[in-house]
Structures are given as C-alpha cells and as structure tokens.
Amino acid sequence: MFSILFSLLTNDLTLIVIMLLLPLGAFYYIYTYPKFQSQVLKVQTGDEAIKIILYMVIYLKLHPSFEGAVNFAAEHAKGPISKDIKKAMWDLQVGKYKTVEEALSAYMQKWVVWNEDFVRSISLLYGVMTEPSEEGRERILRKSLDFLLTNTYRKMKVYVENITGPINILHIMGLLLPVMGLIMFPMISMFLHESINPFALVIGYIAILPVVLYFFMNRILLKRPSAFMVPDISKHPDLPPPNMYMIKTANGKKTFIPILPLALIVGFLIMSYGIFHFIDLYGRLSIVTKPLQQDILMEEAELSIKNLASTFSISAGFGIMFFLYFYLRSFQRIKIRNNIKNIESEFQIGLFSLGNYLSEGFPIEKAIIKTLEEYEKLGMQKRPTFDFFTKLLYNIKNFSMTFKRAMFDKKYGIIVYFPSVLIDEVMRILADASEKSSVLLGNIAKTIGTYLEDLSKIEAKIRELLEDVRAGIKMQAGFVVPLVCAITGSLGIFMINMLKLLAEQLEQIEKNLGIGLLGGEGFGASNLLNDLLGDFTKVMPMTVLQAVVGIYTVEVVALFALLLNGIENGFDKVSRDHLIAQMVLRAIVIYGAVSILSLILFHGVILNIMKSTGMGT
Template structure:
C-alpha cells in the first residue's frame, strides 16, 4: 500500500509540474519559485510571529552595547528619566532597559574624556582640538542617551506611513464581514511592517485578557494614536462606531477612507510649506557658504600661516560640518508626517537581500566588486600625489576623490537597481489594478459569467501590464478547469503568486470571500474597492507633487550647482596658493636682505610668513582632497534627506538616490575644475609671473 501511495504522490507532483510548464510556455514567462499560500492562524500564531519579528530578533549593536555597559558599570537614572526611557524603548521595540542606556552613555563619555585629556597633556593637540573634543563628548552622550527617544520617533513615522493602507485593509474586510476585531487581524496579516507588529501585539493583548474586552483594547489603542496620528485615530474610532450604528455602516466606511486620505493630504501640504526654511538652511549653511568660505582660506594663510594646520581644515570641513548637517537633516526627517510607504518587495522572488545582487541565480556580495572597481583609481591617485608639479598633483588628487565616489556609487547602484525595478513593477501593477477591478466589477454586475468577464477585461487592458494577471487566471480556468479562487491562489500555478503585491493579494482574498455569498456582492465589492483605491492613488500623486516641488530644487542644487561652485572654488584656491608659493620664493630674498629689521608691522605680516622657503601650511592637492571628500559627504547626506522626505525610512530608494546624485555631482565637480582652470588658471599665473621675477 505504501508503494502505491508513494507512486500516486509522485504522479500528482509530475502532473502539477506539467501544469506549471504548460502555463509558463503559454504565457512565455520565466520560471519563478512559487511561495506557499499563507493561511490564517489563531491568536497564538499571531503572537509567535510578533515575537519572531520583534522580541527574539538578533540584538542590534546599540542593544549589545547597553547590555555590556550595564554589566560592567550599572548606573540607575532618576525616576522621571527612567519612566521616559521605558516608554521610548517600548515604542521603539528596543530590547534595552533604562540602566543599560544610562550606563552606556556615561561610560562612553568617560572614555572619550580620558582620551581628550591624555591628548591635551601628552600629545599637545592644542586648545582648539581640545574644545572640539569636549563638544564631541557632550554630543556623543546626548546621542546615546536620547537614542531610544529618536528611535521611537522614527518607528512612529514608519508606522504612520502604513496607516492609510491599514485603514484600507480594515474597510475592505468589514464590507465583507462587519467585525472590527477580524478587520484588525486581516490588516495585521497583510502588513509586514512595524504597524503590523503593533496590531499583532494588540491582538495578543486582547487574547491574554490584558483588557476586559476587545472594545476596551481598541479604545486604548485609539487613545495611544491620538497624538501620533490624529487621522488614523479618528478613522479607527469611526470603524468602531459601526458596531452601534449599523444603518449607516456603508456611509461610515466611505467617511473613514475620506478622513484618513484628507488628513494625510493636509499633513503633507503643511509639511511641504514648513520645509522651505529648513531646506534653505541646509543648502546655505551646510553647503554653499562653507564651500565659498574656502576661497578665503588662502588669504587667511598670509596672516596666520603658523597657526593654520591642515588638520584643522580636515576636522572642520570633513568631520564637524557633515556631523552638524547630519543632525539637521535627521531632525527635519524626524518631524515628517505620515504619507505613504513604498511597496513591500519582501515576498517577491528572485530579489536579492540588501548588500547583494543576483547574477545568473547566484547571490554575489557587492562590496568586493565596489572595492575592485575603485582600487586602481585610488592607488593611482595616491601614487601621483607626490608629483612635484602642482597641476599634476591636484589632478591625481581628483582621481583619488573620483575613485572613492565611484566605489560608493557602484555599491549603491548594485544594491538598488534590481530591487527598484521590482518595486517599480509592483507600483505599476497596483496602479493599473484599480482600473481592472472597476471594469471586472461592472461587467460581472451586468450578469456576465466570471470566465467571460475575465476575457473581456483581458481584451480591454491588453496594453497594460495588469493584463498578464488575467491571462494567467483565464488560462488556469480554461485549461485546468479551476474555479476563480483556484486560478488565483493555487499553490503551484495561482496567478496571484506571480505578482508579489500584498495589496492585490489581500483584495482578491476579500473578493473571493464575497463571491461565496453571491456574485452580485462580489461585483459590488469590486466597484467600491476600486473607488477606494482610486482615491488613495489620487492622494498619493498629489502628495508626490507637493513634496516634488520642494525637493526638485534641492536635487538640482545637489547634483549641479553645488558641485559647480565647489569646482570653481578649488580652481580659485589652487591659483591663489600657487601665486602665494611663487611670491614666497621671491620674498624670501627680501626678508633675508632686510633681516627683519626696520620693517613696519604691515610689512612684517606680509613678508615674514614666507621666510621659510616659500612653503605654505597646506598644499593645493590637500586643499582639493578636503573639498572633494566634503562634496562626497554632502551628496550622500542630501540623498538620504531627499529620499526621506518622500518615502521616509527606505534603504532601497536611498541607495538609488545616492548613486545618482553622487555620480552626477562628482562628474560636474571634475568638469567644473578642468574648465575653469583651463580658462583662467594659466592666464592669471602668466600675468603674475613677470611681477614675481621682478
């Protein structure tokens, strides 16, 4: 008997494989791995999933550091601070306690203080660096101590970005089955995000009896969100009222969608208006003025050459200024209201994880490729820095900067282009799904059988990508005799698995449930849901336009204007430094002849700095390296800022922005240097050379 069962199972597997191959051949689609169909589980599974994603996740570096510091040197904060840290860590889902946070902050500050004091006493770093060191101590302490609060704000923004989708899922579910608790379950299943974690935690709190009833739990949850996202709180309250106001249930559903969409639109509009001053501050104080301020550097060298050291400029421009710019950018993004999160691509097959890309089925680490691409340029640049010719050494330093920028660009490009393509396809399909759903609902409502209705929709939408979904459904129903549900959700050849969109999958699940009541109910659900989706799409497009007006100017400044100004600045600085070097050689003789005696104060200030053989405290190629590295840092920070304004925390989009802005920006910077120096460098030096000789 066992052999017969085994043969039967093997035959069944072969038959399924034949079906899949026939489907792929008919539709000319590449073979992909089909994920298992997700099933609905009772509450214990919900909480187990919550634990797997949040509580038993691998500890972050911050969590490990807090644990270590608490064990090494446990310190207890005051009661008020303790309560605040506890609330923040809960909101941020950080596995730390107040003692660990406070101990880590104090320990790191003490360690930095020891280093600064040692450097001041034994290494003679100077009072300026000592002051910066103490500023760094205060900044580090505040960063570590306030990290849970900052993380809680970020988590709140990430959760809020899925609020519209959560309400949409709940309304879609409640139209088929008016039960808010079931709607919360449905939303938590289809949100693989922090808001999904939050909803699963709510369900577990209801199950374990933490609240006397599900209604009490929802009231508490609504209250918690009142200050974070007022529209989300109001929408949940409206859905809760449908239990006591059944005659207005349908209109309340529509009102709920309007509340969350209008609130999101208004938040984005006010945020975009408030962004103008901060963005001006970022550009003026963080980029333009610092770069233009470097023009004054060669003039400063004339008067205080003994006090000017390259380390000061490096620290100020390549460490301090980017740190300040990062703090400003981070603060602005922390005030960003909820809009829309990018589509989830976690269920998409053949999509590599972060840090890798897919090549012929193999996952390839990206960083070795980025290193190999840039290493020859970096080595060539380092070797050429010793060239005695000023122009050549500056060019070699530019090669070094370009190598660093190319490495970062290659890494960001390889880590984003495959993922961005999949995400773009999902966005396109979801946008087209609205039209398809509306047409399908109207055709079915007219009494047309489901199979014929699908064929009509296929014909109407044959030029759109979403038509492929209905091609697969139609083929499954005709060739294999599947029902509409089987044609969509069959584990082997179901059409839904070829389109890894949580939105499409969840909506089709709801429509299938509605069709079990009667076909007209399913058709009505399709039309209503398509109207909801259209409203969501319109608001999303409007928000993109609102924020686009604000970010487009900053993108232009980051890619073109700022690099161009930096290139001109480097040209002017190099010309002035070369002139000063030549003048120094000539004036050395004057200082030697005068012996320093009989000169006025003004003459001494101008002549004595060159008495050491015409050498300057910073070489032209060093100056270019400082500016070039600063440009790379600011381009990266602005890429994070621009993507954060639109999508919030989105590593894929951030990498896409980084390689685009950084690569274009560094090319503009190099072109600006060569063009301006070719036009003015030789002419100016030629005019001044006779003066130096005389």
Template sequence: MVQEHSKEVIVLALFKSKKEKEEEARKAAEEEKRAEYSKVLKMMEIKVPPKGKPEFAPSKPAEYRQFLAEVKSKPFTLFERAAATAEKILPIKITGSSAAAIDEQLKAAYINATPTGVVSLAALVGIVFSVLIVIGLFLGIGPVFGIFAFGVAGGTAYYIYNYPATSARTVQMRMSADTILGILYMIVFMRSSPNLEGGLKFAAENLEGPLAWDLKKLIWDIEVGVYPTADIAISSYVERWKHINEEFAEALNMLRGVGSVGPERRDQLFNETISVILNGTRERAKRYASGLRMPMAMLHAMGVLLPVMGLVLFPIMLIFMSDVVKPVFLFFGYDILLPMSVYFFMSYVLSTKPPTFSQPDISKAKGAPALGRFKLGKSTVPIWPIAVAVSMPIVAFSWFGMSNPEAFESVVFSIMAIGGIATGLITYCMLDAAQKLKIRADIEKIESEFSVALFQLGNALSGGAPVETAIERAIANMKGLKIADMFQKVNENMRLGYTFEQALFDDKVGAIWNYPSKLIASIMRTILEASRKSLAAAADSMMTISQYLKGIHEVKEDIAEILGETTSSMRFLAMFLAPMVAGVTVTMAMVILKILSSIGAQLSQLVVSGEGMTPMQNLLFFGPGMLGGTLPITASGFQMIVGLYMFETAVLISVFLNRIEYGEDVIGERNTMAKILIVAIIVYVLAWYITYTMFGGTLESLLTPTV
C-alpha cells in the first residue's frame, strides 16, 4: 500500500513537473512575443491600447519635454536666427495688445522668436535698405529707381513684421488638412477604448506635421497641470478651433460624450461625428471654389494678360520719356515687383483655403530618395549638379549670340537663354518628382482600395471563418486590386508559421513594410487589438472602419472635382494663354523697334542731306528719345524681360494650383511645375515664331513710313 502511494506521489510529481515546464515554456513564448511586438511598435512609433488596460495611460513627462525641446530649441530657421540677431543689435521692445498678438502668432506658427525680435528685424531691414538707397541716390541711380527701391524696402519690412501672422495661417491650413484623419484615428482608437485622451494621443502619434504637434502640446499641458482637468483642456482646445475649423471643433465636442453613453449610442455617435466633419469639409470646399472665381479673374487679367500686353507700349514710351523711364525699370517692374505682387496675392487667396487632404508620407518607404536626390542604382545622388550641367551650356551658348546685330538672330539666342533656364528647372523638378510620385501613387492606390479589403476580410471573418481562410477568401474577391498583393504576402507569411501580427509587422518579413502607409498600419494595429478580444469584434471593427474610409474617399473625390473645375482655367492660362500672348507681344515689339530704327535711320539721312525737318521729326531725332543714334532697348533685351516674366508666372501659377488642390505638397508642386513649364515654353516659342514669320516682315514693310 505504501509502495503504491509512493508511486502515485512520484507520478504526480513528474506530471506536475511537466505541467510546470509547459507553463514556463508558454510564459517564455508569450514574453518573446510581447518583446517582438514592442519592438515593432517602437519601429512604427505607434501605440495602441494595451491588452487588459483600456484606460488611457499617461505618457511620461520626458516625452513631452523632448517634444518641447524639439519645438522650443535654439533658433534654427533663417527667420529665427535673423530675429535673434536683430534683437541683440537693435532691441525695440513693444508692449500691450500688439506684443500679445505677435506672441500668439509666433506660438501658433511654432516659431522660436520673440515679439521684440520680430519688430527689431523689420526695423533693422528697413533702416539698412534706406541707407543703401540714399547712398545709391548720391551715386546717381535716379529718383524713379529710388522710389521703387523705397517701395521694396517698405514692402520687405512689412513682410517681416507680418511673417508670424502669415506663418500662423499656413500652419493652420496644414493642420486643417489633417483634421479628418485626426478624427478618424481618434474614432478607430475609441471603438476599443472609449477614452478621449487616449484617442487624442493615438491621433497625435499617427499624424505628421503641425496638427500632431498641436495635439502633443495639448496632452503635455494636461500632464503638467496647465489645465486642472482633461475635460477643461479639451473644452479650451475646442473653443480655439471654433474660429479656425468649425467642423473639427464640433466633431471633437461630439466625441467628448462618448465615455458616458452605451455601446449602441456610442456607435451612432461615431458615425455622426464622421458625417459632421466630412459634410462640413465638402460644403466649405464648395463655397471656397465659388469664391475663387473673382480672385482668379483678377489674377488672370491684372497679373498676367494686361501687364504683358502693356509691354508693347514700352518702346514708344522710351522715345518721349527716356530721361525718366529706363529699360532697367522695365526689368525691375516686370520681373521683380510684379511677380512679388502676384505671389503675395496668391498667398492671400491660399490663406483662406479650407481643409482638403494631405498627401501620403513616403519618408519611410523602402527605396524612396530624399527631397533633392535621385536614386541611381543602390545609391542616391544630388539633383542640382545635373540640372546645372544641363542648363549652363545652353545659357552660355545663347549669351554669346545675343550681341548679333540682326534682330531675329539675337532674339533667337535670347529665347535660347530663357529655354536654358527653364530646362534646368524642368530637369530638377522631373528628376526630383518622378521616383517619389510612383511610390506615392502606389500608396494612394492601396489606401483607396483599403476600405474594400477591410470589408471583404471583415465579411469573411463575420461568417466564422478562421483568419487564414478569411484572408484567402478576401484575396479571391479582390483580384485585380493592388491591395490584394499585401494580403497575399500576409497569407504567404502565415503559411510559413508566422502569426497574423507577425505576418503584417515583423521587421524582416512583415507585409506592411512593402506598403508604407501609416493609415493602413495604424488601422491594422487597432484591428489586431480587437482580435485579441474575439474574431467577431475584429470583424465588426473592419466592417465599420471600411465604411468610414469609403466616406472619406468619396469626399476626397468630390473636393478634387470641385476644385479641379475652378483651377482648370488657371491651368489653361499658365500653359497656353499667357505664353501665347507673351510670344505675340515679342513679335509686336520687334516690329515697333524695327520701325523706330528705320525712322531714326531716315531722319539721320535728312540731317546729313541738310533738308528741313518737321517739329515731330525734330522731337523724334533730337528729343529725349534720341533716335538719331541708337534704340532705347534691343529686341533681344526686350524678349529677355518678357520671357523671364512668362517663366516666373508659369512657376507661380504651378505652385498656386497645386496648393489649392493638394495643400503643402513639394513633390506635387515640382511635378506640376515641370509639366506646365514644358508646355508653356513650347507655346511661347511657337507663338513668337509663327506670328513673326507670318506677319513680321509684312508689317514692317507696310508700317515703315517713307520720309
């Protein structure tokens, strides 16, 4: 009996030992899995609600000290360095409402400067410009040029003084472009954990740019006790946004009540919140597009057509006002002042732009070169030396030909100079945009298809199928879509023994790294968290989020269509109308200059022959224009001024159009600029050549009088 009992004890001990070993192995596996998961989270810099802890876990104050260190570090932009230097050289302290207003603008724009520094810099620049202009007047630059220079000095000083306000508006516009995504991220988080602070933090960590900074600053203020409670902080934040983006403020206000309602009402509230911000954004875009008609008509007429057509009168003005009006004034007015005026007008129009959608971030994409660099093989090379190497030979060759005495030949060489400058910029823009646009287009395509993929996968999971089977069914239903490739990669990884989480996010084989969309990554993480509760919860999340994404995509398409109709006329202006008018203007100016040259030559013969001249002939020959000797401006010089203005106009309109449609988007701007410049230069050259070939010689023979 004792022997049997001892045997039982030994068996139980062995069994217990085996069970303990299995438990230890299981714990070790979970620990390893948790470590891998943490590593992936760290790499992606995305945080999700931790399992078993639905409430918001406050970030460490050190994170926000680091945030402040990044935002409030020593001056690093040119404006910040200049303001800090000016404050030391010429400190002009201001107080009261003006100082408070500038300080608020600096904070809103995240500019590390003081109101004293801004005012000091504006005053210092104005003083330096004034001293230089006075010295120039003593050296004989002329009163008219002096007036222009004082105008530029005053405009520059005002621009510096107003720079914080302009930057604050730009930052607000960039923030507004991310508000829809911000609300989406918050709802995605709050579906699994109905906590507004956690939703704010999740949105801040997944967004890029100023709105992310703003949300991080709000959370930091909550952490350090700037606001007594989180609800008061969010209420204050909503109040501030009411004057900037009413839809965003209303959506945040609606989300404040999520924690105090039941699950059914909560889902209703989420749907209503998405509808509020999407419908509000669509309506604002419609109103903005309608209001753009008048500014665009003004830009069309006053900024491009009338100034270019007015250039035809300039050669005649020089005859009667050569002592006052010099060719350099034409260059200064048309190639410096007028483009500056157009730029400021465009900036004002853009400052009233409603939120649209920001473009996907490609900085984490595999093989994506940095801005200003081109991928060549396995390395990247700077683009500007290539652009200079393409441009400089053309410009240098044309420079030596512009001194040709024949008007036609000299104009051809001067057009080559404009073409050389444009070719350099086109080369730079095309090389910089081509590779990046392809990567971004792929990301945009899979993001637009992601809602379909989520719906298919959620539908399969809701039927009770395991994850592997659901993915296979979803892939079969997504044939022809690019997003299917990502899920195919996930399926292959899972067949090799990886979990669903590892198949997506493993740092070596994870499918997400081939499709670096932060939107997709963050949503898939929240779905993974939902799947820890149950597959039914994951399926429900997928189906709901797919509807949100579908609504966002529809609004994005609507806004693109609304703004596209409005901007099409400006695109036509930049590509065809402005260069065509400029080309015809050069032909007319060449004809007028040829006529004036012919008149001058014939008057010279009258003087030599001793014949009498009429009072008008005396004025033309001996008057201010002095046509008895040389023309006030050459045809090639006139073409250079017109060509440069046409070139600058095309560049400015390219930036303007892209920012209206897509907001701050450097890659898109360079792509648009290259396309518009190519067409504009071709149209300009053809318009000049065709009109001069058809009418130039005929008009010269008909209009040249015989004396």
C-alpha cells in the first residue's frame, strides 16, 4: 500500500503500473495454487502408473504371484501411488486386511481421482490369478498394459491440444508484444522519457518479464504427462560430480573445476570493456553541464566501432556466461545420455535376438555371442546395444561371472555404465530368470521385448504429436528473437542520428531565413533537438539501450529453449542444459551478425542523406 502511495506521489507511471501488477500477480499465484498442485499430482501419478503396471506385468509373466507383483512394483516405482501400495502391503502383513485385493481396494477410491485408467488396469490384472490357460493370462497381461498405454497417448494428445492456447499466449505476451515494445523502446526513450521512466522499463525487461515468463512456462511443463523414463547418469563412473567440469591430465589424473565461477569469470572478462565504458559514462554525465551531457549522449548514439564494442561486449559476455555454464554442465554428459536413450529405443531388438537363441537351448554365454555375431553381420557394431552386450560377455568370460554378477557386481558390474532405470529393472528380472533355465530366460526376454516395443510405438506417436509445437518454438527462439532484437537495438541509434540530421537541417533553414522555426531566432541544432525530444539529457544512452536488448535476447532464448526441451523431453536436465547452450550460442552469433549488418546499412542510409542534402561536403 505504501509503495503504491509512493508511486502516486512520485508521479512515475511505470512505477505505478509495476506496483499495481505485483499484488495482482501474488493474488493470482495464491488463488490458483491448490488447483494447480492437484493437476500436477495427477500428472505425476500418470507417469508412475505406467511404471507400476509395466513392472507388475513383467513380474506376473515370470512368477504367478499377484502379491509378489505388487511388492515388486512398489519397490521399484517412486511416487504417491507406490507409497500407498507400500502402506497397503504393510497393513496386509500386520493382519488389517485378509487379501491383497482387499488391501488395495482401501485406496482405490483415492486412486480413481488421481488416475482412473490405473485402477482399471489393476482390475484387469486381478483376472490373471483366475485364468487357467497360459494364452488367457498372456492376453490379460497385454490388455492391461495396452489399455494404460493407449490412454497415456490419449492424455498426451489432450495435453498437446490444451497447451496450444497457453503457448500462443506465451508467444504473444512473452515474445511478440515485448519485441514490439522493443521496437518502440527507442521512441519511448526519446519522446516519452518525461512520462515513462526508461530505466524502469529496463528493469521490467531484464528482470520482471523473464521471471513472469519462467513462471508460466514452468506451469505448462509441470502439466506434461511424462510417459517416459529419464536416464539417471549421476552415478556414471566416467562423469564428474554435479556442477563440476572434469579435466584429465597427461598422467591420467582427474582435475575438477567448478563451473559457475568459471562461467562468471569468463563472462565478466568479456563484459569488462563494456562495464568500464558505462562506469566512465555515468561518471562523466554526473559531473558535466547539460550542454556537455548532450554532446556525450550524441557520442553514444554515433555509429562507431567504440560504441559497438562496448554494447556487444555486454551482450556477448552475458551470452557466453550462459553458454559456458550450461555447456560445461552438459558437455561430458550428453553423449552418455544419448547412448542410454539409443539403447532404450533399440533394446527390444537385442532382447528379441537374445531371447530367440536362449529359447533354442543355448547357454547364456553362447546366446550373447550369437547375438553379437548377428549385430556384426548387419554392420551394427557402433550401436550402443552392441557395446552393452560386449561388456556383458567380457565379464562372463574373463571373470567367470554369472549373468547376475556380470550385470550387478558392485565392483565390475556393467550396469553403472548404462544408468537407465528401464534397463536396470529389465536386467534384474532377467537375472532372476537366469537362475532357473535358459529357455525360461529366453521366453521372458522376448516377452519384455514385446512390451518395450509397445512403449516405443507410443513414444513415437507422442513425438509426432509434439512436432508442430516443437518446430514453432524452435523457429521463434532460434531465429526470430535474435533477428528482431538486433534490428531493434540498431534502430534506436539510426533514429537518433536521423533526428540529429533533421535538427541540423532546421538550424540551416533558420540561419537562411533569419527566424526561429521552433523556439525563436538564435536557436542552434542542439536546442532544436531538445525541442524535438524534450530534455535530450534525460534520454537513455543508445549504448545502454543496445546492451539491454542484448541481455533480454539471451534471457528469452534461454527460456524458450527450456520450454522446448520440457515439451520434447520432460524434465531431462542434461538435454535441457545442452539445448540451452546450443540455442544461446546460435542467438549470440545471429544477434551480433545482424547488429553489425544493420548498423552498416543504417550508416549507409545516413551517409546518402548527408550527401544528397550537401551536409557531407
């Protein structure tokens, strides 16, 4: 309340608007928070439900025990449903309920609200225990998983339809209108500086607007049905700790460098020229008289290498700071992450091949050799799955390990090199089956391969649904934003120089006619410029304007890269960091190139005008 009264007393329109919007924004957040959190919880349970049903189906294929399947799924899934299942199974153990069905039924009413499809899939799985034939059990298992996967695809389709509107609003409110505002920025700075505080607009662009954009983008992403598992590569032995960059010396010693301080140091070193320039500019403007202030501001509006270097050093330094931070966070992780995703996408093929040889009666070691030979015949030695089976065979042959130890041994197990939740759980199931017989292991491998193929088909369909949205955001963030912002920054300098030429022409006319056109006889070009713009000494320096536009460009591109990755990959932090680094670097290059070309073009236009009016002679 006091801040609003202060704004009214200061008669600052921009400050008044900001102070009115802040409490409205806080009210909106508090008012919508409960409903939003309930929607997020439903989305999270949808992701968890797929994993629980998948684990139960795979377990029931191996062991005809519904209670065991429920325990297995609750043990390996994480989320609110698995917590409820663990509580239900505990109540069953202490005698509160007599059967698994009764224990789970106590939570069904709650789960129906969260995810009705999950409850229906559980109900379908109940029929496995009463179905006498193997074909009938297989049909029930497949139907329960297919039912949930089909509805997951349907939910993602609804999500894509629902986010089209919010993304369009984000595009208009967060990109189109602000960019149009940037186009008006030079004119606001020059013509409306007495009514609207340009420096308050600067704070709005580089601080308030990005925060608002992030808030709404995060809300869109939190509602995304996350149908697929994100690789957790944090425990991979070849990776540095989080937020550290690893350098290997010639003697093999590992050195870890903190990423954030490095990015800040490099960024500020690049920005140092511009920072010192603006400190010097502020110092000079604060001690000189108004006529000299006007001369200094005109120098800041000149199309010179000095001004370009001071502004672009700020934009480039800020962008390089972003780029280095996100690039170094993802550079040593993205290849491993992509390998894991590639293995997951083609894992069912390897399982089918391995399962076929095991079903024929080959022992596990021979079946793996046959699978590798099949990959070699097809020229697929560079596939990550080939590397997976090669490492597995190496442990079995060289260390005389069992299948289970070769995978999960604490010291030599290969699972640490393939940190996929999906692969980990599948291989644990196969490891249990390997202790019984090769034929059973083969049948299980082929069954799991079939289920994984179904998951891959749904994932491919979902990616098709997201393609149009993804392409639109990529075009906006990767090209349109840096292009328009670069032209806008140069436009302010062009307009100031054009007004300067106009004032000089009016001054010449005054001298020729002997009268004062705007303010009386004897007014020079500097006073005419004040007549055109008001008090020219209050105009924002054009170099400051360009620096602000450059910073805003980097922030918006990073935010839209965050949105793009979230829609495409969910909450995959490695791909998020890699995409932000890529798009920010591309934006810096486009912004710098277009800025230079625009300034050269505008400079040429001004020179032509000067020649045509005789001012260049």
